[in-house]
Amino acid sequence: MKKFRIIAFAVAMLMLTASFVGCTTVEKVTLNAVVTVVVNGDNLLGPVAVEVETTADEPVTVLLAALTAFDNNEIDYVADEYSITSIGEYADKTEGGYTYFWEYTINGEKVETGRAGTNQIKEGDEIVFTYVAESTEELIKEAEDDEK
Numbered sequence: 001m002k003k004f005r006i007i008a009f010a011v012a013m014l015m016l017t018a019s020f021v022g023c024t025t026v027e028k029v030t031l032n033a034v035v036t037v038v039v040n041g042d043n044l045l046g047p048v049a050v051e052v053e054t055t056a057d058e059p060v061t062v063l064l065a066a067l068t069a070f071d072n073n074e075i076d077y078v079a080d081e082y083s084i085t086s087i088g089e090y091a092d093k094t095e096g097g098y099t100y101f102w103e104y105t106i107n108g109e110k111v112e113t114g115r116a117g118t119n120q121i122k123e124g125d126e127i128v129f130t131y132v133a134e135s136t137e138e139l140i141k142e143a144e145d146d147e148k
Contacts, residue, residue, distance in 0.1 A: 027056040034126045035069035039090055045075055047126070062104060062127055063116040082117035090131045098133045105130075 030053050036046035050069045052060050066084060070077045078086035084102050085092045092101045104111060105128050111119055121127065 029054050029056055029060065031060045031065075031121070031123055033060075033065045033121055033124065035066055036126070036128045037075070037087055037130075038128060039088075039131045044088060044090075045069065045073055048073060059120045061117055062106065062111075062119045062121055065121055065125075065127055066104075066116065066129065080117075082115040084116060084129070087129065087131070094136055097136055099136045099139055100131065100133050102129050103132050104128060 030051055032049060032051055034047045034049055036048070037044040046069070048069050050065055050072060052065050052068050054060055054064060058064075063079065063082070063084065067077070067079060069075075070087070076086075076088055077084055078091070087102060090100070090102075092099075094100075104116060106119070106121060107126050108128075
């Protein structure tokens with residue numbers, strides 16, 4: 001009889017826990033932004049309006065908005081949790097003394113710190129990704145100067 005009470009109590013606790021888990025809801029957050037992708041002065045994408053859905057726990061970042069735009073428009077990309085390394089056929093690379101990479105602006109302002117996966121955006125922000133080429137030698141010199 002004692003085993004039955006223990007089992008009955010355990011089942012009741014399990015059901016009670018399951019009912020609380022079923023009742024908890026994750027607050028969704030929706031943010032609207034505009035994303036554009038530019039290569040050689042031409043728009044590869046956009047400007048396109050995107051509606052980014054996430055949870056209150058997860059901030060809306062440049063990366064999340066961009067990936068939403070790419071997925072919605074069937075644009076191939078390669079990204080990690082912090083940045084985009086390839087959009088369509090345009091990938092980060094070093095070739096012929098130049099380094100090619102993706103940089104972005106938010107509302108026309110070049111972002112100097114942080115990365116796409118950490119920089120948060122606000123309602124209505126306009127994000128422009130541009131494929132740029134910089135002299136590899138100059139980039140190395142700038143990096144060395146920054147270390148001093």
